[in-house]
Amino acid sequence: MDQLPTKDQIRQWITDNPTLASKRDIAKAFSIKGGPGRIELKRLLKELELEGGVQKRKRQFREAGTLPPVSILRITAPDASGDLFAVPAEWEGDTPPRIHVITRAGDPALGQGDRILAKLAPVAGDGFSHEARIIRQLGTNAIRVLGIFRASHEGGRIVPIDKGGDKEWRVPAGLTLDAEDGELVEAEQAGAKRMGLTTARIVERLGDPSGPRAVSLIAIHQHGIPDQFPAAVLAEADAAQPCPLGSREDLRDLPLVTIDPIDARDRDDAVHAHADDDPANPGGFILWVAIADVAHYVRPGSALDREARKRGNSTYFPDRVVPMLPDTLSGDLCSLHEGVDRACMAVRMKIDAQGNKLSHRFTRGLMRSKASLHYGQVQAAMDGAIEPKVAPLMEEVIRPLYACYEVMKRARAIRQPLDLELPERKILLSDEGKVLSVAFYERFDAHKVIEEAMILANVAAAEELIRLKRPLLFRVHEEPSPEKLDALREVAEASGFTLAKGQVLKTSHLNRLLSQAQGTEFDELLNISTLRSMTQAYYNPQNFGHFGLALRNYAHFTSPIRRYSDLIVHRALILGHGWGDDGLSHQDIEMLEETAKLISDAERRSMAAERDTVDRYLAAYLSDRVGQTFTGRVSGVQKFGLFVKLDETAADGLIPIREVGREFFYYDADNQTLTGSDTGLTIGLGARVTVRLAEAIPVTGGLTLQLVEIEGGALPGPKKGKGGRYAPRKPVRAAIAKRKVIRKRR
Template sequence: MKKPTQHDPDTLPSKAAILDFIAANPGKVGTREIARAFGLKNNLRAELKRLLRDLADEGAVARGGHKGKKLHHPGALASTLLADIVSRDRDGDFIAVPDEWDEDEHGAAPKIRIFSPRKPRPGEAAGLGDKVLLHVDEVEPEDGISHRGRIIKIVERPKHRVLGIFRANPKGGGRLEPVDKKMLGREMQIPQGATGDAEDGDLVAVEAQRISRFGPPNGRIVERLGSLKSEKAVSLIAIHAHSIPDVFRRETINEAEAARPARLEGGREDWRKLPLITIDPADAKDHDDAVHAEEDSDPSNRGGYIVTVAIADVAHYVTPGSALDREALVRGNSVYFPDRVVPMLPERISNDLCSLKPNEDRAALAVQMIIGADGRKRDHKFHRIMMRSAAKLAYEQAQAAIDGRPDDTTGPLVEPILKPLYAAYEALKRARDERGPLDLDIPERKIVLKPDSTVDRVIVPARLDAHRLIEEMMILANVAAAESLEKARTPLIYRVHDEPGIEKVNALREFLASLDMPLAKAGALRASNFNAILGRVKGTERETLVNEVVLRSQAQAEYSAENYGHFGLNLRRYAHFTSPIRRYADLIVHRALIRALHMGKDGLPESFALPELSEIAAEISATERRAMLAERETKDRLIAHFLADRIGATFEAKVGGMHRAGLFVKLADTGADGFVPARTIGDEYFRYDEAGHALTGSRSGESFRLGDSVTVKLVEAAPVAGALRFELLSHGRRGTPPADRGRRFDRERSGGKKFKDYGAKGRDDKGRDAKAGAFKSDAAKGHDEKKRSEERRRKFGKKNSRHKVRKNKGKRK
């Protein structure tokens, strides 16, 4: 990267200097890179962001790259961008064009010739119509093409197929019930002879055959994906809807089965006498981290501790370029559903050779950390070891033992192992409180299933000190890994979390101002600024509301080969090291440590540098987001199944999001999300106030705000899509009607083009799809038509209404 000339760190660079720097590094720099290159102090970051926003508003710079964080001159291509594959050249190479391009301002979109450095594996090859993430370089123009691109990831394929549940007709054929919320109410007919081998209740893929203006489209079943009558069926929908690989290739399984336990050789240290223990959820099947703590006998560290964290040595079994490695990269991470786990690695590796089972020899990478009495890490050192776990404990089991209720397993461990661990945690907690990470209180619910994989109940597990103990020790080990690799100047993949964007912070500031809670404008924001706000509302009726709004103002954590810190944890450097069984990022960090500290020949290849790791970081960030979405959708479907037989029941809920089409509510007992269409709220138009997170009545001023407690009635459930529709039974807050109320609202309420009650689409505050008309059953449509007829009669009178019908009949004749 070309750097600017030396600059005064106490002043902002000129616009011209910034533009020159961006021109010299097109598509490679963002806010952080500019601040670092010019050596700017932290208190100038906010002003720099405002300056860059002004340049964007003036059209002097444009944003591109992954998630739009990199800057370039308008008309130039970013080094990483989304593109659509549109054609082939005469040699058969794919030609792509940028996904976003302003032809009016910059002319025709530049063409990018795609090349592949290796032969793609089956199922990975790109095709026409695909949307891909590319790494782009400028080349000598040839046939009017001046750029070439390398595919990092296929982001989206053309949606020729529709997933759904096949409902058979006894007379032949049937219909498709789509699983996508956005397609609710848009069933597809499957003619006789087009059903393949599908049976009633099967999850199938269908290709549309005919789309007509009248009646539902016809389709043909092209693939039977599984039966929803079988166990573990609900997660099957998400697996196929998001193209999550759930069957390992034969070569991967063969390689895993051929693996043999690691031996105490090649410089591996023997730590089998150190009583490390694992503490995990009670239902965990793999155990990849173990901990130990003891008082430090060094007189210079009085009151301090030696904390050891040992992590399964996955890198010994999954070597670079192997079948196991290739498939682990494609998967990116394990995916956890309530009824199953889709693992990143085969069970032979994850649940056997790399699971730190009690009283069995296991290979591990361990970090031993010296902790002062103040909880701060003074020093650390990594070791490649052979260990033997002394015990396998559940969180609740460990907590009960330390609270004076030991069992047969924990009784002998309390004094020698558990008490030193908890004492070390108390010291670490002091350092954590002083560091001040973002302290959001958002309870997480867990779905408990019956043996048949249906929902038994939904619970909020207690947050124990045992959870916090493991969490703090893992964070400490992750920091140590990042520090060691930076010191050795070895490339790595960081876990990064950007500070909130200017737009989100301004929106949050406006919202907090409406609650008489100012948010500082001067200087760069820190997690402590948000914690001060959260502390003010703790224990009040505003606590849930403010926690939700602060959460939504935050950026999403991701993986990156370039470090820009972790805002939420308030850490300057952070890497994932502690879960290589289920995250590919951790496996990369393990290999980097082996390479940097000369602990074996199976480390990160010397050829791996920043560009390669940047591509891997982009891929695994995408697989992580895919997993989160699939997990959330599966929980929605399970709870919708659970509530499907409770139509008409009332529930206590909170407003969890909103859009001009209506309210999203979250039930208090199950945490289920549902939708209340705006047209069903009262008898007036409700206007969406985005800044205030509220829907407000045009005449009465009645309003519903994010976090408000409400009573709702379940009106309709669509279990296959995981969708619930509610009716609001409680009233909102009384207030002053909006200043611009009047005819415009009445016009919109009566069906103006600006607002349609049913069928309005949009996104709520969490980015979920909102479609108010999603649940329109035939019965509901008939009821609404009858209601509209009665309204016409009241408005025009009985005589006029009949006259209108006769007039229309005459026209039809």
């Protein structure tokens, strides 16, 4: 060819030959030979790229806004039908095209965030532009970050919002998704580090980080909590209808009531107790616990079921709840509101005068709550301040419940479940999402009445399914590891108490320790340390017992609106008793181990998100009080500093080691102490301190503190030698070294 092709000819060639789009391929196609011709071709291709007509990627050219036939894709969340979709891993346009991933037998199981190499074919699909066939899965998920975008002429940088995320991420121009300066964004790693910074690509813009109620939104995205229901899930929920009596047991005349927090968002359990009229059980009680029959509405394999399983549980924030089920169910048809008929699963338990459960009977029924009450209201009535709403219920409902609880307390005292006293914080927000106050929930006997009733119902459910030989998910809590027990023993000894060694650990041993510390200055420290020594509870098809509750058989039955585990237990009961076709399915049983891990992980995810949200709200609340002093206790000791729990808000802050004192501090990991090399000052867990708030960062939830006083006295200064210089006291160093050697010889 004597002359160069036009730009339109080059563009058409690239469109027609997407697999032959390198500069060499284009030169060969148009018979361009020799240096001058290739230089001119390079110039034309550069102009096309600058004009936006083509895009260059790894020496390959393609028409702008199109995808090559073989691409790297990032898997997105499946739709309500379970179909898998993806977007290009790299896309420099506004909205990336949606790609339907066609899976075949033998393809790897893929989840949200996974990356694949796939062969693409353009299609005119409903809501997608291409179909993809998997060639292979690529490595692990891309690393992601949530942070504040800071724009620059070269693109910008992302400042992570994590407390420990002090390394910024670099965002090249073209990968910013048109994010604005100061906007909250989510990004993923897009290449190797450059100038010490990880290269990132913004994948989602989340708006103003300081906007109303943005705090929980940050946690939702940071922890990957699904907060939008697919259309198919909402459609199934909207189609649900009130449940008729049918073959159910009619419990509508039973005076069941719900007792919940005053701000309860759902009501899934109701109770009733009365004295047992059986002469063979003098002083005994009959206790009914009725639970919302969620299984009637959430059928195995349905869109509602798939979404509930993926969520695992509801997640609660101070300003919102991310529910496991749509509000049509969680707030209405499955919620046991007063005066309306509701489907339920109920258990009738016979209790003797010593609080032991003699027998139980499960049933599938229809109930009608006599009243929706809250804890404070019920407790006030028992204390003599009876509201008009509660007055008609006192003799028939409220007093018998408390009398039944007094009986159950006797069995609890013998069983000795772990008795931790850890106050729960309550954050009050304005309509704009600003923290108005931080207080602690008041704990009443009314709370304990309901807790003990729920525990007994959960035990009954586990025992019933064991009897029926039906698979279920147990709530498992294993005993502490020897290492954690040794750490707790060290704290106890340092506080002047003892935790016996060389015997099978029981919760009664821990309760004895907590009882010794009660009312002393070490009360809170021992409660926190005991909690930290515990393993984390989880779900498992195998029964390993519940150490904390001192129970051999335990399963979650009482909260199916907000926990998928309870829904599985309900279905197992339906299957075991033959109560309908909505019981535990064959697929449910096959996937039981996978479900257990999935919902255990989801529970941890929710707990972390809830904790992070509270930290950020507390930091926002205290940000106006920077420079003020607060009292607190040392709750953690590390080489890099001290963690302090403030008395007023129970917020946790860090005293960096540079703020502890003007000397070197030796860190003793075994004793959890810092010891000054010059003064000999030793700071350990539980030490009373006065601190000054140096910094409060709402977007990360971080609090930085300065140590002002310890144990009511000013910090001792390092001893000065000749010429005013600091002179380390060698005997202190020697003593510390000796103490460490002694510990190692044990």
